[in-house]
Amino acid sequence: MQRVAERVARGAGVGEARSLMGALYRNVEARGDEVALASKVGDEWRGISYADLWRRVGDFAAGLSSLGVGSGAKVAIICGNRPEWAVADLAAQGLGAATVPVYPTLGTDQIGHILADSGAVVAVVEDEELLERVAGLRDVLPGLRHVLIIEGDPGDRAVAFRDVEERGADEPLLDPDGWRALDRDDIATIIYTSGTTGRPKGVVLTHGNFLSNVEGIRRALPFRPDDVFLSLLPLSHVFERCGQYLALSLGAATYYAESIQQVPENLREVRPTVVLSVPRLYEKMRDRILAQVAEASAPRRRLFERAIAAGRKRYAAGREGRRLGAGERALLRACDRLVFRKVREAFGGRLRFFVSGGAKLEGEIGEFFYAAGVTIIEGYGLTETSPVVACNRLPVPKFGTVGTVLDHTEVRVSGEGEVQVRGPGVMRGYWNAPEAARGAFTPDGWYRTGDLGELDGEGFLKITDRLKNLIVLSTGKNVAPQPVESAIVASPLVSQAVVLGDGRKYVSALIVPDYDAVRRELGTEAPNEELADDGRCRRLIEAEVERTCGRFAGYERPKKISLLGRELTHEAGELTPTLKVKSRVVAERYAEEIQGLYS
Known part of the structure; x- marks a missing residue:
């Protein structure tokens, strides 16, 4: 038997809803006219009420059913945050199907792996660019029967999302209350972990998994029906997904931010009461x-x-x-x-x-x-x-x-x-x-x-x-890199830090300075790449590393640093969607810089 620390934390208590659809329906009845979801179209924020959301979910569910989607089927959603994401998600679940969220930023081979492994029979894509990528996989995805596109020309390779919704409105489900048969043990979704290494695995989550989480969160924090959420993170990630279910269970409003770059403007426009982010x-x-x-x-x-x-x-x-x-x-x-x-x-x-x-x-x-x-x-x-x-x-x-x-x-x-x-x-x-x-x-x-x-x-x-991140130095000392990295990036002059040293004699770090802050500090307009090689910048960052890491043991502090000329990004494949560093990718991409730290 594994030895276990003496201290154990525990709690208790569950709610009454049997499915995520049931949790939503309570607010359709109680707050039907209130805004459920909103997105910006042009310069205007447009909201969908709880009653309208429920109608659209029902229509789309009927449309999916006409395409052969039923209990146990898998429906992939490859899309940025928008109301159609929620409509597709809830409609599929209402039929007893499971949704498979896919980050639209993933490479074609990764998308293909997720669609094949999950056995998705329908894929909902956002635009023509994503349609092109998925259409190119059809030959290796015999189980994928239909591709639905939200905006853009479907051509002969897809069906328009709105057409499926309109078909459902014209031919409603014979049993529109079929969702009531759902239970907490039914599968709601399969979420493929982004991971920092290796092939993603499909995490099977039930309605009860999410409901228990929402109930626990509501008991822990004073969320309210009149709250306004600003949604920033991808709905493909479980954190934002649970946040949306939380808001819908409350009867609160969720506004989808236009982009991370537009967050400052969206904060002023939406005036949210709650924001979830990394x-x-x-x-x-x-x-x-x-x-x-x-x-x-x-x-x-x-x-x-x-x-x-x-x-x-x-x-x-x-x-x-x-x-x-x-x-x-x-x-x-x-x-x-x-x-x-x-x-x-x-x-x-x-x-x-x-x-x-x-x-x-x-x-x-x-x-x-x-x-x-x-x-x-x-x-x-x-x-x-x-x-x-x-x-x-x-x-x-x-x-x-x-x-x-x-x-x-x-x-x-x-x-x-x-x-x-x-x-x-x-x-x-x-x-x-x-x-x-x-x-x-x-x-x-x-x-x-x-x-x-x-x-x-x-x-x-x-x-x-x-x-698995523990660094074991050749001296036998163990170093946990995350606390050291967190301490370094707390400096206003540092944007990102990756601590290294596994199998080496000492710890080192790849650091991306906050170049705007460095320029202000040094009184220069030099570009990032030039500053990365500037001795003044190096001395400035070295002093910050020494200052921020003072509380760590000597063997935990970076002995040498290398400055990178640009930020690590999700788009470049160096970060996960929640901005965790993909260590293997970074180690391969910056092998020369890392070798220089130990030569």
Whole structure:
């Protein structure tokens, strides 16, 4: 029997809905006229009410049924965030089919693997470019019967999405209430993990997996029916997908951001109350605020610094359960009026909190925003846990941790330090991969996350790194790279960091500076590639690495660094959709630079 740490966190409680369609239908009845989903068309935000969403889902379900889609079928969705994504997802589920989300940014061979492995009979694509790629795979996908295109000319290779919907409206289902037969054990989706290495595996998630997660989240945080969500992450990712189900279960509104580049503008237009995103967005937001402060007058810079210091005192007092003195409260009111209100206005002016997931949020980032009156709630989960396992709570999160475990979920830490999970949110298994599924669980039935972590005396879970990411130096020392990388990128002068050293004598790092910040610091207009070779830039970044890594043991600190001239990107295949580094790709692409660190 595997040795297990003594501390175990647990909770309890479930709801009544039997399917995701049932959770939606309650709000169709109660909030039919309220906005469910909205997207920007031209310069105008156009909303779909709950009643209209339900009608469109029913029509599209009837249209899919006429194409032969029924219980047990697989429907792939290869599309960016838009209302049709939700319509296709829910319509297929209402027929007892399972949806297979596919990132539209994936290569053709990866798309082909997912469609073939899942056995998709229908693929919904967004545009002609994606249609071209999928159509080119038809010869090797004999099970793919139909391709539906949302916008663009279907030609003779596809069927228009709107035509399928209109056909369903003309010929409705004989049993429009057939979705009521769905149960929590029925499969809702198969999500292929993006992964940082190897072939993606199809994670089988049921209606009950998602419902238990939504119920646990609603008990943990004060979401409301009048909340407005701004959707930023791809719906192909489980984090955003669960966020959409959460909003639909509440009767809240979800607005789809136009793009990551348009987020600042969309925040001001939509004025959301809740935003879910990955830490990279919050790091960029913090850096943008600091850049604006750096360009302000000296008195304004001092005022901002004093305001942040006062806000940090408020955070410390909140964590310690003590009340600030009258003078400190007065100072905070003045800081709020003069400084922090402007920060909140940049986020739309009515934001209640951000939610962070998908990767580790550096505690410094959380504290910075909390000091400015903007709360970030960090959580933790995986595709295989549909996804949330733990999250922080209001009013005062514990930054540096991912919070406490959701109700009806159990977490334990093995003797080797691995976080293991048991509960109704844990996946059914991996599609077509029974051996991999068996290997994902302990003999006594706990899901092995592959993450290293610990539970503190208050029951807060802290994730330190991925088990497979551990760097073993030739000296025998073990280094967890994630905490070191997170510390380095907390510097306003650093954009990205990849810590290396497995099998070597010492740790090194590939670093992408925040070149705009470096240019301001050095008073230069030099391009990125030139700065990467500039000794002044190197000395600046080396000093930041030394400063930010001071709390780590000597063998954990990077001894040498190499500066990259551009950011690692998802489009270049170097990052996953949630912006985790694909170590193998980076190691291959920058082999020469890495070799130079050890020559």
